[in-house]
Amino acid sequence: MYAVLHKPSGPYATSEFEHSSIPATVKKIFKLGDFLTKRDAWAGTFDTLITRTTPRTDCPVTLAEPIRLREAEAKEDAKYQAEMVQMSAVLRGDHMKNSYPHKLVEDMNVAKASDYVHNVFKKFLDEGEKAIQSGAQYDCTILIPRQLPAPRKSKSFVSNFFSYIVCDH
Secondary structure, three states, rough: OOOOOOOOOOOOOOOOOOOHHHHHHHHOOOOOOOOOOHHHHHHHOOOOOOOOOOOOOOOOOOOOHHHHHHHOOOEHHHHHHHHHHHHHHHHOOHHOOOOHHHHHHOOHHHHHHHHHHHHHHHHHHHHHHHHHOOOOOOOOOOOOOOOOOOHHHHOHHHHHHHHHHHHHO
């Protein structure tokens, strides 16, 4: 049986099907607490369409390996990936460095940006796994330990003395 969906029947007269319909549907089906936002509270849900009592049997068990679209690694300018690299930098703690945000991606090509994002995400998953193995709940916040900069050498007596005089202390 196939159906064409035009408009949901609620929860509001102005409700529409959109990407927020997915979390709204999950909330309704599993009888979860509050909505995440006003947007998913407004969104139409698909719960009236999900009526199967048994799983489908006509779906593939495995998918074919995707065909590679290019022979060599990408060498293009990575500017379009700047946001992905910057988001990863926040996960890793690199956003605290002076190079954030623009200098971080300045010399990256697509392959370097991809490696950076991949490595940060892998580290994030590893830290999450460690946290779970240590007894953390699945909904806890995962922080990647940040590498601290090398300690600064203490200033000499003369340097401290001149700093004191120059700053009028």
